[in-house]
Amino acid sequence: MALLNWWQPLRKMLIAPAVLGRNGVLGMNARNRLYISRYNNRAFYPLVDNKLKTKRLAEQFDIPVPELIDVIESQHQVADLQRYLQLLNSFVIKPSKGSGGKGILVLQGRDGDHWIKSSGALVSLQEIQRHVSNILAGLYSLGGTPDVAIIEHCIQFDQSLVGFSHEGVPDIRVIVCRGYPVMAMTRLATHSSDGKANLHQGAVGVGISLLTGKAIFGVMQGQRVKIHPDTGEDLARLQIPHWQTVLELAARCYDVTGLGYLGTDVVIDAERGPMLLELNARPGLAIQMANGQGLLPRLRKIDQLSHAEIRKPVAERVRLSQQWFAD
Numbered sequence: 079m080a081l082l083n084w085w086q087p088l089r090k091m092l093i094a095p096a097v098l099g100r101n102g103v104l105g106m107n108a109r110n111r112l113y114i115s116r117y118n119n120r121a122f123y124p125l126v127d128n129k130l131k132t133k134r135l136a137e138q139f140d141i142p143v144p145e146l147i148d149v150i151e152s153q154h155q156v157a158d159l160q161r162y163l164q165l166l167n168s169f170v171i172k173p174s175k176g177s178g179g180k181g182i183l184v185l186q187g188r189d190g191d192h193w194i195k196s197s198g199a200l201v202s203l204q205e206i207q208r209h210v211s212n213i214l215a216g217l218y219s220l221g222g223t224p225d226v227a228i229i230e231h232c233i234q235f236d237q238s239l240v241g242f243s244h245e246g247v248p249d250i251r252v253i254v255c256r257g258y259p260v261m262a263m264t265r266l267a268t269h270s271s272d273g274k275a276n277l278h279q280g281a282v283g284v285g286i287s288l289l290t291g292k293a294i295f296g297v298m299q300g301q302r303v304k305i306h307p308d309t310g311e312d313l314a315r316l317q318i319p320h321w322q323t324v325l326e327l328a329a330r331c332y333d334v335t336g337l338g339y340l341g342t343d344v345v346i347d348a349e350r351g352p353m354l355l356e357l358n359a360r361p362g363l364a365i366q367m368a369n370g371q372g373l374l375p376r377l378r379k380i381d382q383l384s385h386a387e388i389r390k391p392v393a394e395r396v397r398l399s400q401q402w403f404a405d
């Protein structure tokens with residue numbers, strides 16, 4: 079019952095573009111006006127709106143990222159795609175300027191001339207060529223502008239998360255304000271999300287305690303869920319491995335990009351540990367639903383920090399966030 083009490087106003091506020099909510103819920107207008115436009119210099123947007131640029135930037139600063147295999151930039155390369163793919167058993171193709179999981183093809187295995195999606199569906203070379211052509215034409219890019227297709231290594235996720243994510247790699251979204259982590263959630267792939275852990279594709283969002291890396295509770299399609307819909311796994315048992323490293327990696331992304339209001343997406347590779355998947359300069363607000371808390375009180379705390387506090391080392395910033403925002 080107590081849950082329903084915060085849940086209904088929270089849903090209303092997120093659906094209507096409210097400015098400031100009761101419960102400290104951040105609405106869309108307030109996010110844009112008080113955080114994105116105040117803390118994010120537009121000149122830095124291209125670094126995060128283009129996954130290839132983000133990857134190169136991260137590599138420059140020794141932030142681990144999924145290994146880049148190739149970049150397809152022209153129809154000429156599309157015609158020759160078999161040569162690029164012939165030795166690959168698993169890989170991911172994505173639009174460099176895409177978002178929300180759109181246009182991402184996750185291929186986890188091979189069966190003769192075909193590749194296998196995580197759902198088991200087979201994909202032919204011709205289908206991949208058509209898909210890449212669509213990416214180049216800008217079908218999935220921000221603003222419909224021409225794009226390039228990234229081919230990258232397919233992450234094998236950490237064993238401890240098996241059962242929590244179905245047919246796809248879970249990612250961890252951390253909102254970082256002025257270099258301080260303020261809220262986190264993990265997104266778990268489901269059969270309907272087709273190998274991608276994006277909420278709009280049908281993934282489950284689970285709020286994560288900044289202090290411990292443990293689950294708070296889950297939401298799917300705007301409804302509260304306690305178990306994973308495909309595996310039946312109890313979401314309350316979820317613990318993100320390498321939690322301190324995940325938070326430090328996320329917090330460092332502020333130093334690297336200069337963006338003061340940032341959504342960082344991290345994945346945990348079974349061998350290489352936490353790595354940066356992508357960055358968002360306009361992160362969504364649903365993280366509040368998965369945490370049962372509004373962002374505003376936490377962001378207000380960060381607004382008041384002095385320049386000296388903003389310049390503290392990463393580990394210190396993470397420690398302070400964990401202390402201030404322990405659930």
Ligand SMILES: Nc1ncnc2c1ncn2[C@@H]1O[C@H](COP(=O)(O)OP(=O)(O)O)[C@@H](O)[C@H]1O
Nearest residue numbers: 144170177178179180231232233247249274275
């Ligand atoms: N290299 C990869 N290996 C495995 N899964 C991936 C990889 N890249 C992306 N995915 C899946 O697709 C989802 C969305 O990828 P992401 O790069 O964040 O793009 P978008 O901007 O569309 O959200 C991830 O959460 C993950 O589930």
Ligand SMILES: [Mg+2]
Nearest residue numbers: 178179343356
């Ligand atoms: Mg993403």
